[in-house]
Amino acid sequence: MNEGVTLGEEAHIVAESDEGPRADPQMPQKERDSYANMILLCEEHHKVIDASGGRYFSVEVLLEMKREHEERVAKSMGDPAKETEAAAERAASFVSEWERRVEIDAWDGWTSALLSPTPVMEFDRFERFFDTSL
Known part of the structure; x- marks a missing residue:
């Protein structure tokens, strides 16, 4: 049986219970x-x-950490709207060709x-159908 690998733990920024941290x-x-109100952390940092x-880690600090991380991830992934637009243009070009x-x-x-x-x-028509150089 394959065992899973824990990639992170969901952590509450403001505690889940009234007695918890923050x-x-x-x-x-x-x-x-x-x-x-959630942040993903490794077990040790949790x-x-x-x-x-x-x-030592206030709500404000954790929210800022989360915001900065999500911003870095968004930048590394690119702008989904631009990627969607580019994909639509490629598809239109393919269909026209x-x-x-x-x-x-x-x-x-x-x-x-x-x-x-x-x-x-x-x-020659048959060959054009299978020409993959778009």
């Missing part, structure tokens, strides 16, 4: 368990951050030969 009894439980009741290669405007004329008992296609 507790805020006024914060509703739903907010305590929300993504905005213990360090929560040690001494969390007094394919339409040119299959002579879509003359589709009825050249595909009729494929409906005969012995389908035939001009060799």
Whole structure:
């Protein structure tokens, strides 16, 4: 049986319970368990951050650490909107090139030969279909 590898531990920035590190009894439980109040830590750093009741790592410090990390990750991954736009442009370019290669405007004329008992296609047309140099 394959055993999993723990990549991190979900840690509450404001404690999950009223007695935990950085507790805020006024914060509703739903907010305590929300993504905005969670940070992913390795086991060792989770213990360090929560040690001494969390007094060495305030809510503000942990929120800033989380914000900086998410910002670095977002920058390293690029802008999803730009990537989506670039992918759409590549797809449109591919479709335009394919339409040119299959002579879509003359589709009825050249595909009729494929409906005969012995389908035939001009060799150069056949090669254009399989040319992968886009």
